[in-house]
Amino acid sequence: MAGRLTTWLRREGGESAASDGDEIARLRAARDAAEAANEAKTRFLASVAHEIRSPLNAIYGYAQLLERGDAKDTLAAARVIRRSAEHLAHLVEGLLDISQVEGGAMKLSREAIRFPEFLDQLIAMLDLQAQAKGLALVLERPERLPEFVHADPKRLRQVLINLATNAIKFTDHGTVTLKVEYRNELATFTVIDTGIGIAPEDAQRIFAPFERVGGPAAERPGVGLGLAITQALVHIMGGDIRVESRPGEGSRFTVRLMLSQPLSPPSEPAPEAGAVTGYLGRERWVLLIDDDPAHLAMVRSLLEPLGFQVRTASDGDSALALAAQVQPDLVLCDVMLAGENGWDIARQLRRRHGASLRIVMLSGEAPDSGNPPADGPANDTFVMKPFDFTVLLDVIAGQLGVEWVRAAGLPRGTAPAEAAMRLPVTVAPQAAAHCAEIERLVRIGHVRAIESEIDALAALAPEAGPLAERMRAALDRFDLKELARLAQAGVSDAA
Structure with a gap:
């Protein structure tokens, strides 16, 4: 009996020691994994800081030049600022993509x-x-x-x-x-x-x-x-x-x-619309609510030239007072205000003004940011910052049911020669020279020189503006094939 007990104790002690050893190994593996993850996070933050600083420095530097009046080419400076901002936006979108993938929220179009x-x-x-x-x-x-x-x-x-x-x-x-x-x-x-x-x-x-x-x-x-x-x-x-x-x-x-093939070729795309210059119908009032003066000024500068009556507020009390005074048709409200919750302001506006008031929430975070009300948000739709102006205008048109007045636009696929043929005969030869140089620069990829030639083309006469703008748009989206076609059309038109 004593022998069996001794054997059992030895066995149990050995198994206990083995179990403790396994647990220690698991803990060490977990510790090593946590340390590796922490090191990866540190490296990631350092890399993100580096990636952010370069475009941010370009934005900061050119903005200071514009403020001092030292920028020789304000249009070129504006393009650098926009492209740098797009780079930052793409970086943020990459982070959001990872978040959406991990959360299973990413959707695909077909x-x-x-x-x-x-x-x-x-x-x-x-x-x-x-x-x-x-x-x-x-x-x-x-x-x-x-x-x-x-x-x-x-x-x-x-x-x-x-x-x-x-x-x-x-x-x-x-x-x-x-x-x-x-x-x-x-x-x-x-x-x-x-x-x-x-x-x-x-x-x-x-x-x-x-x-x-x-x-x-x-x-x-x-x-x-x-x-x-x-x-x-x-x-x-x-x-x-x-x-x-x-x-x-x-x-x-x-x-x-x-990648499957469609059973029949899709219909041709709709004509490309020109820039929005106004809207049809009665005058509409818009209330902007944001604690960032720069954001208020930017959106106001977009909407007022189109004919909107715009009022701004930086806090909830001012917003509610203005809404009672002007009875706006549309409210654009930030979610994260200093010391206040935009969702709460939206709920009060909805309670006071009913469903006829259209409310669009703006935020740099996800639609559920800022603790939206548990009983459902009061807004009609949501727009993520940063946003393209065309996206915001599409949302406004959808909410207010307005029909835009647009500048004359060229249908998609319109031959570039049609744009070039609008140039007056008096400037066609000079335009052809610039177009020939642009065509040459496209082949060698000299972007700065291309921008200068497009600016020179636009300066020839107001009638050269549409062609220059189409070239700028092609350059901005790096559609060099389209840019070369536009340049070739400008050369052939003067021949």
Whole structure:
């Protein structure tokens, strides 16, 4: 009996010791994982700070020049500020994308896109970036591709741009190739570079959010979100992504997606509308509620020239008093006010003025930010900051039922010659010279010089303004193919 008891105690003691050892190992693994996550967060914050400072410095610097009156070209300064702001907005959108993916809230659209044209525009957008590093950017595709496929154009573009810009970033010499294959509705996109490559132990880490690998790759700018977002988007679209790489020999990223073809070609897009200059019908009153004077001034400057009567308030009491005084048709209210909740202000406005008052909430956070009322918000719709003016105008039109008055616009696909033919005969030869130079500069990718030539074209005569504006719009969206066509039309028109 004593022997059996001794054996049992030894066994139990051994098992207890083994159990304690397993628990200690688990705790150590959890600690190591927490420390690694903390280090990744620290690296991420440092990278984000670096990525933010460069465009922020451009915005801050050019704004000071404009304020001092020292900016020689105010239009060029405004473009730098806008593009820098867009860069910051894209960074924020990347963070939101990760949040949406992790929360399962991301939704895809399904549109019929012109497949070959989509690929050409993608290469045109990236070509200047590749040229700046002395790289050749190559598109390899079969002669026969379907004209239309179904896809979410924004997300597909995001995936391919992320992969291609990464390839350009990590390649110093040689070529970056986008190879496209399509068979039985399966599209295969392969981005091939001759860059620094990826170590085998890092091949999977590169897809983890906020992770950045060591070695030469660590010296390149970035926040470690691009590939994580790319992989997430590919998986959401029902595809897969793979990487093959060797250090010093380059990398090959392959994405496979099912892109079905529509049964019949989609109808042609509607004519492109001109800029909004006003609205039809009775005068409308708008109340803006925000504690940021710059935001109030910006939105007021947008709406008043269109014929709206605009009043502003920076707090709830002032807003309620103004609303009682002017009986606005529309309220644009920020969610996060200093010491106040925009949702509460909206609820009071709704209670006092009823359903006829249209209320649009504005916020830099998600629609559920700022603790909306548990019984449901009082607003009619929500707009996320920062917003494009056209988006805000679309929302206003939808809420008020107004019909916009627009400047004359050109239908989509209108031949560029039609825009150039509007130039008077007296300035056509000078315009042709500028257009010829723009066409040459497009080929070499000299953006600053292109902007200068467009400005010179616009200065020839007021009639040259529409052509110059279309060129600026094409340059802003990096549609170099369209810019070259516009320039060629300007040359041929004077011939």
